[in-house]
Amino acid sequence: MAFVEIQQVQRRIGVLQILKGIDVSLEKGGFLVLLGPSGCGKSTLLNAIAGLQPPTSGDILLDGESITGLHPSKRDIAMVFQSYALYPNMTVAQNVGFPLEMAGIAKAQRDADILSVAKTLQIEHLLDRKPAQLSGGQRQRVAMARALVRKPRLFLFDEPLSNLDAKLRVEVRAEIKRLHQQTGATIIYVTHDQIEAMTLATKIVVMKEGAIQQTGTPAEIYNRPANMFVADFMGSPPMNMLAGKVSADGRALVPDAEPGSLLPLPHVLAPGQRVVLGIRPENIGVEGGSLRLDLPVEVVEPTGSDIFLWLRFGTALISARLAATESPTVGDRLSVALDMARAVVFDEATGGRID
Amino acid sequence: MSLSATAPTRMNRIVIYGLLLIFAAVYLVPLFVMLATSFKTLDEIRGGNILALPAQPTIEPWARAWGSACIGVTCEGIKGYFWNSIKMVVPAVLISTALGALNGYVLTKWRFPGHRIVFGLMLFACFIPFQSVLIPMARVLGQLGISNSTAGLVMVHVIYGLGFTTLFFRNYYDAFPDELIHSAQMDGAGFLTIFWRILLPSSAPIIVVTVIYQFTNIWNDFLFGVSFSSGANAPMTVALNNLVASSTGVKEYNVDMAAAVIAALPTLIVYVVAGRYFMRGLMAGAVKG
Numbered sequence: 001m002a003f004v005e006i007q008q009v010q011r012r013i014g015v016l017q018i019l020k021g022i023d024v025s026l027e028k029g030g031f032l033v034l035l036g037p038s039g040c041g042k043s044t045l046l047n048a049i050a051g052l053q054p055p056t057s058g059d060i061l062l063d064g065e066s067i068t069g070l071h072p073s074k075r076d077i078a079m080v081f082q083s084y085a086l087y088p089n090m091t092v093a094q095n096v097g098f099p100l101e102m103a104g105i106a107k108a109q110r111d112a113d114i115l116s117v118a119k120t121l122q123i124e125h126l127l128d129r130k131p132a133q134l135s136g137g138q139r140q141r142v143a144m145a146r147a148l149v150r151k152p153r154l155f156l157f158d159e160p161l162s163n164l165d166a167k168l169r170v171e172v173r174a175e176i177k178r179l180h181q182q183t184g185a186t187i188i189y190v191t192h193d194q195i196e197a198m199t200l201a202t203k204i205v206v207m208k209e210g211a212i213q214q215t216g217t218p219a220e221i222y223n224r225p226a227n228m229f230v231a232d233f234m235g236s237p238p239m240n241m242l243a244g245k246v247s248a249d250g251r252a253l254v255p256d257a258e259p260g261s262l263l264p265l266p267h268v269l270a271p272g273q274r275v276v277l278g279i280r281p282e283n284i285g286v287e288g289g290s291l292r293l294d295l296p297v298e299v300v301e302p303t304g305s306d307i308f309l310w311l312r313f314g315t316a317l318i319s320a321r322l323a324a325t326e327s328p329t330v331g332d333r334l335s336v337a338l339d340m341a342r343a344v345v346f347d348e349a350t351g352g353r354i355d
Numbered sequence: 356m357s358l359s360a361t362a363p364t365r366m367n368r369i370v371i372y373g374l375l376l377i378f379a380a381v382y383l384v385p386l387f388v389m390l391a392t393s394f395k396t397l398d399e400i401r402g403g404n405i406l407a408l409p410a411q412p413t414i415e416p417w418a419r420a421w422g423s424a425c426i427g428v429t430c431e432g433i434k435g436y437f438w439n440s441i442k443m444v445v446p447a448v449l450i451s452t453a454l455g456a457l458n459g460y461v462l463t464k465w466r467f468p469g470h471r472i473v474f475g476l477m478l479f480a481c482f483i484p485f486q487s488v489l490i491p492m493a494r495v496l497g498q499l500g501i502s503n504s505t506a507g508l509v510m511v512h513v514i515y516g517l518g519f520t521t522l523f524f525r526n527y528y529d530a531f532p533d534e535l536i537h538s539a540q541m542d543g544a545g546f547l548t549i550f551w552r553i554l555l556p557s558s559a560p561i562i563v564v565t566v567i568y569q570f571t572n573i574w575n576d577f578l579f580g581v582s583f584s585s586g587a588n589a590p591m592t593v594a595l596n597n598l599v600a601s602s603t604g605v606k607e608y609n610v611d612m613a614a615a616v617i618a619a620l621p622t623l624i625v626y627v628v629a630g631r632y633f634m635r636g637l638m639a640g641a642v643k644g
Contacts (some may be wrong), residue, residue, distance in 0.1 A: 052537050073543040085538035089556035098552075102543030145543070 001064055003028035003047075003186055004154065010056035011044055019055065020210040029184045033197040036201065036207035037233070042190045044209075046156050049188060050079050050153060064152060073102070078147035079156040082163065084139045086131035092142050093118075093127040099150045117149045121177075137168045144179070150267045157189040161196060173199060181331045194234050198222065225344065228351040231278050237279045237308060237319045243348055246273045253277050253345075258314025264291060264340050267355070274348040281308065284320035289337025297332045311336065393417065393612035400608050403579060416609035420617060424610050426597045427586075433614050435587060436594030440574060442505050443590055444621075447512035448569045454513070455520020455565060456558065460550050462521070463528040464536050480518030485578050488515075496583060503584050511571045511583060520565050527561040528554065563632035571622050591618050 002025035011019040019041045026032045034042040047053040048059055051072035060068050067075050078099070086095050100110045118124045121141045131139060140160060147155055160176070177200055180187055185277050191197055196249035197204050198218045206213040206221060206229075214226035225231035231239045246269045252262040253275065263277060271287045283289075298317060299310035302324065309320045309328060320336055328334050345354045384406075392400060393416050394409040403410070415568035422432040461467075462474050492511060493502065531554065539549045580590040589597070595618045599611050626633070 050537070050541060072537070072540045073545075075540065075541075079538065079541050081534045081538055083534050084531060085532065085534040087535065087539070087553055089553075098539075098544075099542035102548070150542075296526070 002026055002060070002195065003030070003063055004032075004188070005059075006045070007059045007061070008048070009045065009048055009055045011041075011048060011053065012056045018210050019048070022207075022210075022212060023203055024212070024215065026186065026188065028030075029178050031187045031189065031200055033204045034188065034190045034207060035178040035192070035194060035197040035204055035233075037192055039209075040207040041210040042192075043158060043209050046079075046158055046190045049154075050077055050156055051075055064290045073085060074198035075154075076150075077154045077156060078150050078152040079158065080140075080143045080147050080160045082159045083125065084131075084163075086134075086139055086142055086146075086329075088131055090130075090323060091127065092123065092129055092131070092134070095131065095142060096127075096145045096149050099146060103150070112168040114145075116165070117145045118146070120182075121175075121316055136164050137172060140164065140172055141175075144176075148179070148183070148185075153186065155185050155187045157187065160189075161191070161193070164271075176200060181224035184243045184302065194236070198234075199221040201304055206233060223342070224353070225278075226353055227279070228276060228346045231321055231344065231346070235280055237281055237299050239280050239344075240284075240316075240318045241346075242277045242279075242313075242316060242318075244275065244277065246271055246275060248272075257315065257318070261314075263338075266340060266343055267345075269345065269354065275354065276346040276348050277343055278346060279340070281319040281321040283339040283342045284311075284318065284336050285339075286326060286335070287337060290340045291338040292335055293338065294333050294335050296332055297328050297334050300328060300330055309334070361479045361640070374452075387507075389560050389616055393609050393616060395609055397605065397607060397609060406510070410563040417613040417617075419607070420598075420610045420614035424598055424607070424614065425601055426594050427601060428632050433539075433591065433598060433617065436589055436591045437617065439505060439584075439588060439594075440591035443508045443512070444570060444573050447509045447516070447573050448566055450509070451513045451516035451569055452562065452565045454517055455522075456524045456562070457550070458517070458552055459528045463526045463531070464533065464549075465546070465555075474521070477518050477521045480515075481522065485515075489578075489582050493583065503586075503588055505584075505588065507583055508579060510592065511579050512569075512576065515579075516569050516572070519568065523561055523565045523568070524558075527558065531557065558630055563629050567625055567629055567633050570625050574622050602605025 004024070004026040006022055006024040009019055009022045010017070022041075022045055023033070034045060036042050036046070044053060048055045050071060051067070055068065057080065058068075059066050062075070062077075067077075074208045087098065090098065096114045096117060097110045100113060105113070114127070115124070118127055121144060122143060123138065123141050126134060126138055126142070131142070135141065143160070145298055157176070161172055164172060173196060176189075179185070180200070183328070189196075189200060201218050203215065204218055204221045205215045209228055214221055214230045214343060216224075221230060222234050225234060225239075228241065232241070242255045242257060244253045244257075244263075246252070246265070247254055247262060248271050250265075250268045250271045252264050255261065255277070260265070269275065295311035295318070297309055298312050301308040301310075305324055307324055307326060307328070309322060311318045311320060311334065322328070346352060347354055388405055391408055392405070394412045394414070395403070396411065396413055396415075399410055415621075420432060421434050423430055424432045426433065427437070458477070462470055496502040496507045496511070499507075499510075501510065535553055536549055539553050544552065575592060576590070577592040577596070580593045581596070584590065584593065595614055598614050
């Protein structure tokens with residue numbers, strides 16, 4: 001049995017079903033990211049694990065024991081909140097020491113623990129300050145220190161980076177990753193940012209409307225999305241989606257956007273079936289690939305490291321990612337290569353991936 | 356919009372300050388008359404101008420009001436009644452504020468089924484007229500054996516104040532982030548620890564508001580005082596009324612005025628000391644920062 005087992009967890013508020021039977025497991029030392037758009041139930045699930053919003057039905061096991069009925073304080077779980085939730089009337093040292101104080105740990109031991117965790121997070125110089133005197137990034141570190149100091153069995157993070165500016169977000173993200181590698185802690189992390197999920201997770205759970213869409217490693221989720229929702233949610237710009245009908249020989253797609261062309265499918269399908277072909281921008285380039293198309297350039301978006309192109313394909317726009325060394329101009333016809341081996345096909349009606 | 360279009364012109368300024376000065380004078384004249392009269396001798400009061408400053412200032416009326424003026428049949432001044440009021444106000448304010456804080460905490464952070472109805476009923480208590488509870492309250496006090504005592508008055512004021520203090524604290528704690536409570540719960544803090552360590556230290560503004568409000572109301576209360584106490588147990592307001600009403604020979608306006616100022620002094624002091632927190636507390640939570 002895995003270290004964390006979430007079994008058939010449901011939560012209902014009136015007739016509204018917030019969580020529709022969630023099953024998740026996580027090994028000790030794993031980093032699980034709950035990913036999804038706002039309102040998908042990911043924070044509700046996190047609160048259920050924390051004990052702040054008990055599930056209507058289902059069970060949550062930690063290290064083999066059910067914790068579903070336990071009070072939050074008895075679960076040995078620490079949480080970092082989106083707003084950091086630092087106690088405004090206490091200094092940083094008192095904040096960090098609060099869980100230890102509540103656990104009845106002696107003052108001398110407490111001070112030693114506070115200092116040691118403050119060193120790890122480089123907040124020693126802030127220990128005497130009040131939260132109001134700290135910057136966003138510093139507050140974030142203090143919140144992490146307060147969670148870390150208890151050495152809990154499980155860490156929960158509720159969108160911890162969403163209140164930080166872009167630059168700081170990247171820094172703290174790396175810091176969280178470093179902490180995870182250093183301490184080997186088991187972490188469950190909620191975010192709506194797919195880049196955070198990709199960079200941090202050992203396992204991602206993509207949720208939508210209270211149900212799990214896909215569970216897997218970041219690579220699995222990105223390369224083999226279970227359905228169109230996951231494919232569209234992961235990646236920026238998102239995967240190109242071309243709806244159409246399978247040709248008479250079952251080997252190609254006749255896209256609705258450009259019915260005159262034939263796009264070879266990665267595998268043979270039933271002729272006439274309605275499908276959606278998905279291909280990521282980075283699988284469209286100037287070299288290699290199995291299919292060449294001559295497409296006019298409509299928009300050029302340089303990002304510094306790459307160039308994103310929007311190419312006209314019949315009635316559709318296709319995004320492509322090129323190396324920054326390329327210099328296409330708007331209005332040019334560009335010969336691009338599509339790596340059809342990496343394309344994925346979805347059933348248009350159900351949205352599920354077809355293998 | 357240009358600055359000159361919104362900035363008051365010189366004429367506007369004169370009108371505004373002129374009006375403000377007139378209203379300030381209207382409000383301050385009675386206080387001035389009271390203070391001036393309280394330092395005058397009786398002869399001067401009878402012969403002189405009510406607005407004039409005392410010609411030969413004397414503190415004798417103050418001493419008489421405090422220590423030897425006759426109230427009813429006893430001639431020991433108002434000092435005993437002043438202490439009666441203090442003994443009534445301090446516990447009543449402390450208890451009603453503490454209970455209001457606890458109520459506000461439970462109604463916002465430990466919500467139970469029906470919490471809205473309970474709060475609605477408590478709010479309703481704010482609108483019950485004093486007069487309608489006099490007779491039932493008298494009976495309750497009698498049955499508890501604390502009629503005509505300071506303890507009885509404390510109880511009446513605590514009960515009557517609870518609606519207001521609960522309202523103040525509930526609205527203040529409503530804006531207090533739930534995440535802090537959740538965080539403290541996960542850190543292992545219990546119901547009272549969270550209240551004492553997390554919530555109360557952040558409640559200074561609303562505590563000041565509640566204390567001022569309760570102190571002023573209870574100190575100035577006359578109806579409960581006159582209904583549920585008598586004789587030597589009466590609070591200051593009742594004694595002041597009796598002092599002014601007791602007529603043995605000459606009417607001592609200067610003593611009456613001195614006694615009235617003494618009666619008003621504690622609320623004045625509370626406002627001067629804590630007034631700036633009062634406004635700040637009233638505004639807190641109105642606009643989320």
